Amino acid sequence: MHNVTVSELKELLDNNADITLIDCREQGEWDEARIEQAKLIPLSDFQNQYSEILKDKDAKILIHCRSGKRSLQACQILMQEGYSNLSNIEGGILAWDENGFPILR
Numbered sequence: 001m002h003n004v005t006v007s008e009l010k011e012l013l014d015n016n017a018d019i020t021l022i023d024c025r026e027q028g029e030w031d032e033a034r035i036e037q038a039k040l041i042p043l044s045d046f047q048n049q050y051s052e053i054l055k056d057k058d059a060k061i062l063i064h065c066r067s068g069k070r071s072l073q074a075c076q077i078l079m080q081e082g083y084s085n086l087s088n089i090e091g092g093i094l095a096w097d098e099n100g101f102p103i104l105r
Contacts, residue, residue, distance in 0.1 A: 001075050004062060004087040006096045012062075013037055020054065022063045024074040025093070029066065033103045035096060043070045046077055057083045064089035064096070 004012075012019055013035075023030060023038040030040045041049045043065070054061060061083060063071040068090055075086045089096075097103055 001079060002087045003090050005090050006099050006101060009062060009064075009089055009096070010099070010101050017060070019060045019062055022053070022061060022071075022074065023093075024063055024065050024070050033093060033097070033105050035064070035093065036102065036104050038064070041074070043074055046074055050074075050078065050081075054078070054083065057081075058085055060085045060087070062087045062089055065092045067092045067094050 009021070013021070021035065021038045023034060023040050024043040024046060026042045026044060027040070039053055041053060061078065063074045063086065065071040065074075068088060071088050071092060075088050078086055093103070
């Protein structure tokens with residue numbers, strides 16, 4: 001697992017990199033603000049939902065939450081399930097917003 005800054009994430013998204021961006025916050029947080037390209041898998045139900053969206057265990061998967069703690073937990077769950085190309089977004093959506101990057105509200 002790697003840590004990725006929000007600036008690195010922005011560059012990947014701007015370059016249409018072949019990545020899957022997962023937001024592991026809860027539905028209410030998602031409804032308030034989200035990164036457009038992200039897919040929601042709430043940490044509270046992560047183990048029941050991840051396999052529906054994340055079918056390729058070798059795909060490049062980046063996970064974010066509010067500040068970086070829950071996304072680390074989500075990465076650990078996926079590592080235990082055999083996913084190999086995982087990145088945790090440092091600082092989460094708070095850092096994304098602080099850098100002035102676009103958010104859907």
